Each structure stands twice: as structure tokens, then as C-alpha cells.
Amino acid sequence: MKQQFLLGFTLLALLASQALAQTAALEQAYREPINKAAYRVGPGDVLQISAGPGAVRQENFMRAEPVGPDGRISFDLVGSVYVENKTSDEIDAELTALLSEYIIDVEVTVVIASYQARRVFVLGEVGAPGQYLINKNMTLMDALTLAGTPTLRASRAKIRLIRSTSTASKPEIVKVDLNKITKKGELERDVALVDGDIIVVPPDTLSKIGYFLDKVLRPLQPLFYIGVITGLINSIF
Incomplete structure (x- = not known):
């Protein structure tokens, strides 16, 4: 009976710690600045482009150019020039x-003056969790790529997409098995993203247990060391 109670308590504590960690990660993502350098241009965005020889910017080569459909x-x-799904640095290099070919020692500056963008959050087991600006044509796979792709500890079959809707009192949760997209080619599972989407990449079961044990056992390390030292002293004397 005691063993069952202990197991149940451990599982509840594990779930609670995971929920708290996800909430803390989302709050941290809201506070962090958006990584605009990684933003990939899409239709409706406006680019401020200036070009000229050396540091000189000629007026006839300064333009605010909208990205067409x-x-x-x-x-x-x-x-x-085709610029969709390219960063401002990539467009700069291409221009x-x-x-x-026309201007000697040309220097180009490209700045995204206006975004037709959507903000999404990628949390959990990815290389760079946080909030990202994406254009309207991007999908879950695109967002995961921006966030550094899932880590080796990720549970790729249990990714969750959390989406708030104005018509529902509770957010919609979409379950996504990344393996079916990447290994089986089921591209219809690659969900198109909307503004405010939250993508959660959870750790696998073994990693969850490891995280929990680390939190539980780490505070006990000083006591363990004291016990070892005390045992050594007693054995000597």
C-alpha cells in the first residue's frame, strides 16, 4: 500500500513539475525579445532597401518595396527578385x-520596415526555445526549424500545438507526431500556424524521470556527502 501511494505521489509530482516548467518557459518567452534576424519574409511585408557605391546612398536607389503575392x-x-522565405541578411547578400554588376563596390542595406507577421512560441526540447515571428505561409515544421529543431531528449511523437480561439472557452490542443511527417512523409500533418500558437515539445519519458530525480535528489547531495564523510570518520576511529 505504501509503495502504491509513493508511486502515485511521485507521478503527481512529476506531472505538476512539468506543468510548472512549461508555464515558466512560456512566461520567459513572453519577456524575451523576438528574434527578428531569423524572420523570413513573406507576401505583404515591406522592405526598406538602400544601395550605393561604398558608404554613399543615392536617392534613386532608396526604396520601400512591398513583397508581392x-x-x-x-x-x-x-x-x-524572389525574396519569400529569405531573411533580411540573405536578401541583402543577393541584391x-x-x-x-552595375555599381562598383556596392553596399546594400535591407531592413524590414513593416511586418505582415505572426508571433508563435516554441517551448520545451528544442535548440532555442522562445518566441518567433513567422510569415503567413509557415507551418509547424518551419517554426521548429527556426527554434533549432527538437533535441535528442524530445518526445517527437507527442508534440502539442496549443491554439486559442475566439469562439471556444478553452484552447484547442492539436497532437502532432513529428515522426509521421519526417519519416513517413505525411505532410498533411504539418499544421499551418496562426498568430499566438504555442508549440510544446515535451521530453521523452526517460528524460522526464531524470529531470524529476535531479530536482528531488540534488538538494539532498550535501546530506549524502555529510553521511559519507561521517561514515569514513567512524571507520577510521
Whole structure:
């Protein structure tokens, strides 16, 4: 009976600690700045582009260019350039290469002046958990890639997408098995994201137990060391 009670208490404590950890991670993600450098441009975004030789910026090469529905912008000398799903640094490098055929020692600066973006949160066992700006065409797989992909400790078959809706009192929870997308090619499971989505990548069972035991046993380490030292002293004297 005592063993069953202890096992039940341990499981409840494990679930409680996991819930608290996820809540704390979400609060931390809200406080951290959005990683705009990783943002990939999409239709409706506006790019502020300036270009010129050296540090000089000529007025006729300063433009605020909207990204069209086809993912392209139009810029002097080089014409139509496909920029969808590229970062501002990648667009900068591409325009520099194209304009270098017309302008000696050209320097280009690309700044995203206006976002048609959605903010999502990626929590748990990923390389860089936090909040990210994504464009309207991005999916769960895209967000996981931005966040550094799941770690080796991740439970890839039990990813959760939490979505708040204006019509429901409780958030919608979508279960996603990442293995069926990446290993079986079931791309229909790759959910399109909306603003405010929360993606939770939980640890696998073994990692959960390890985290829990670490929290329980770590505070007891000083007592363990005292016991070992006391035992050694008693054995000597």
C-alpha cells in the first residue's frame, strides 16, 4: 500500500513539475525579445532597401518595396527578385551580388520596415526555445526549424500545438507526431500556424524521470556527502 501511494505521489509530482516548467518557459518567452534576424519574409511585408557605391546612398536607389503575392519585389537595375522565405541578411547578400554588376563596390542595406507577421512560441526540447515571428505561409515544421529543431531528449511523437480561439472557452490542443511527417512523409500533418500558437515539445519519458530525480535528489547531495564523510570518520576511529 505504501509503495502504491509513493508511486502515485511521485507521478503527481512529476506531472505538476512539468506543468510548472512549461508555464515558466512560456512566461520567459513572453519577456524575451523576438528574434527578428531569423524572420523570413513573406507576401505583404515591406522592405526598406538602400544601395550605393561604398558608404554613399543615392536617392534613386532608396526604396520601400512591398513583397508581392508571388513573393517578389521589383528593384532598379535588377528587376524582379524572389525574396519569400529569405531573411533580411540573405536578401541583402543577393541584391549585393546582383547590383555589383552595375555599381562598383556596392553596399546594400535591407531592413524590414513593416511586418505582415505572426508571433508563435516554441517551448520545451528544442535548440532555442522562445518566441518567433513567422510569415503567413509557415507551418509547424518551419517554426521548429527556426527554434533549432527538437533535441535528442524530445518526445517527437507527442508534440502539442496549443491554439486559442475566439469562439471556444478553452484552447484547442492539436497532437502532432513529428515522426509521421519526417519519416513517413505525411505532410498533411504539418499544421499551418496562426498568430499566438504555442508549440510544446515535451521530453521523452526517460528524460522526464531524470529531470524529476535531479530536482528531488540534488538538494539532498550535501546530506549524502555529510553521511559519507561521517561514515569514513567512524571507520577510521
